[in-house]
Amino acid sequence: MPMRRSPKLRPGAWDALVVLAVALLALGCGLMLWGRETTAETLTAVVSVDGREVERVVLDEAVGERDYSGNGYTLTVGFRPEGVTVLEADCPTQDCVRTGTITRSGQSIVCLPGRIIIQLTGGPVDGNAPDVVIG
Amino acid sequence: MAALMAALTLGLSGCAMTPADPDEAQESIQVIAMDTVMIFSVYGEKSTHAAYAAEDEVRRLEGLLSRTEPDSDVSRLNAAPAGEEVTVSEDTRTLLEAAQLYSKITDGTFDCTLAPVSSAWGFTEDSFRVPSRTELNGLLKNVGWDKFHLSEGQSLAASHDEGVEIDLGGIAKGYVTDAIAKILEENNIPRATISLGGNVLVWGDRPDGTPWRIGIQDPARVDVADGYAGFLNLTNAFAVTSGGYQRYFEEDGKTYHHIIDPATGCPADSGLTSVTVVADWEQGESNGTLCDALSTALFVMGEEKALDFWRTSGSGFELVLVTEDGRVVSTDGLTDCFAPDETSGYAYETVS
Numbered sequence: 001m002p003m004r005r006s007p008k009l010r011p012g013a014w015d016a017l018v019v020l021a022v023a024l025l026a027l028g029c030g031l032m033l034w035g036r037e038t039t040a041e042t043l044t045a046v047v048s049v050d051g052r053e054v055e056r057v058v059l060d061e062a063v064g065e066r067d068y069s070g071n072g073y074t075l076t077v078g079f080r081p082e083g084v085t086v087l088e089a090d091c092p093t094q095d096c097v098r099t100g101t102i103t104r105s106g107q108s109i110v111c112l113p114g115r116i117i118i119q120l121t122g123g124p125v126d127g128n129a130p131d132v133v134i135g
Numbered sequence: 136m137a138a139l140m141a142a143l144t145l146g147l148s149g150c151a152m153t154p155a156d157p158d159e160a161q162e163s164i165q166v167i168a169m170d171t172v173m174i175f176s177v178y179g180e181k182s183t184h185a186a187y188a189a190e191d192e193v194r195r196l197e198g199l200l201s202r203t204e205p206d207s208d209v210s211r212l213n214a215a216p217a218g219e220e221v222t223v224s225e226d227t228r229t230l231l232e233a234a235q236l237y238s239k240i241t242d243g244t245f246d247c248t249l250a251p252v253s254s255a256w257g258f259t260e261d262s263f264r265v266p267s268r269t270e271l272n273g274l275l276k277n278v279g280w281d282k283f284h285l286s287e288g289q290s291l292a293a294s295h296d297e298g299v300e301i302d303l304g305g306i307a308k309g310y311v312t313d314a315i316a317k318i319l320e321e322n323n324i325p326r327a328t329i330s331l332g333g334n335v336l337v338w339g340d341r342p343d344g345t346p347w348r349i350g351i352q353d354p355a356r357v358d359v360a361d362g363y364a365g366f367l368n369l370t371n372a373f374a375v376t377s378g379g380y381q382r383y384f385e386e387d388g389k390t391y392h393h394i395i396d397p398a399t400g401c402p403a404d405s406g407l408t409s410v411t412v413v414a415d416w417e418q419g420e421s422n423g424t425l426c427d428a429l430s431t432a433l434f435v436m437g438e439e440k441a442l443d444f445w446r447t448s449g450s451g452f453e454l455v456l457v458t459e460d461g462r463v464v465s466t467d468g469l470t471d472c473f474a475p476d477e478t479s480g481y482a483y484e485t486v487s
Contacts, residue, residue: 100360132330135332135352135354135380
């Protein structure tokens, strides 16, 4: 006598729904975690003008120059995978130009007259690098 | 089935939605105020609240203490006729008292009445020039901590002599860091770094449990982003640096920096290129204010007098001095928390 499958073990519409839900949630988890790692590991320049973030430039993909203006002054900023440099500025102090190239997370270039700040975030963590610079 | 789905949903959601350790939450904000860029990185459950409360406090204090904002306490005081009492806020009064105290104990090398002299050099308005000796001598007649007056008792009145102008810029950022420390304490913030350019407050320790690492800018390599004179490894502490390299101009091949010696009216020529003053945060104390006032005063004094002052003042603060002749001198209270930068080329000395 052929064995009959119990009706309780037969896959139904609810089971398919559960499988779909599990698959979607797993995909969601993966994407969220992947997104977090990308954010943490990729060196990114965050440009703020007058306290407001105006652009994020991922340095891995960046080669080129862009202009940013604030408070009547304009900075020409060079982006390369190795770091960020203010190439030219028409501000009176030129502190931003003198800062040179910033290359790792936590470093920043400040143009106080233009109220422009370029800060690096993300990238590999170096425990010996200073958290804050004083001076 | 519904229960199974709910369980699966909750369980899987947990992999991405599990609440992070509250201590790891972080808020980082930039504030442009008091003629500088401030960066607040605050951790903990109430990090966002504390960071923005700190910004509000900065704005409030700037509104009271600024010399350039027309309605500030300091502007009202400066605009008042000589001898007329002006009622100021408790914060302004406290800071004026502190300014007088630090002027007294440093023999006048810190002085908040130097504003007209700084203006003559163009440091206030960024219109630099070299004033004549005659002009400086005239302006110095109105300089001195005993030329402004605070009323006795509970009154919040202040007044000044003829021609005197007050500028609390050399001490106000220190007072602000004291106020921010209070906000961090009230909000049970586990860790934070508060940077006001030359003024830093490190609160708690790093997320990995080690002390915060502060790089002291090398005055000789300001154009190198990683140019340090040394590193301070600190928890719950203030550090303030004053250096001639921070603001200066050149004329006829000579460099003139912004730290004025009240005795001469000219940029201090003390043989130092920077002074860093370090003090622990202590509940109810104003050690941020102390570090700010002393960093300027000790820069003006020069190495020998600054170290004598440190030796006779007790153990409330420590020093890192960078000299023009290529040395970095640190006091022995920093033995465990100061590290040289081996690439700097400086000779390192510890004094006791």
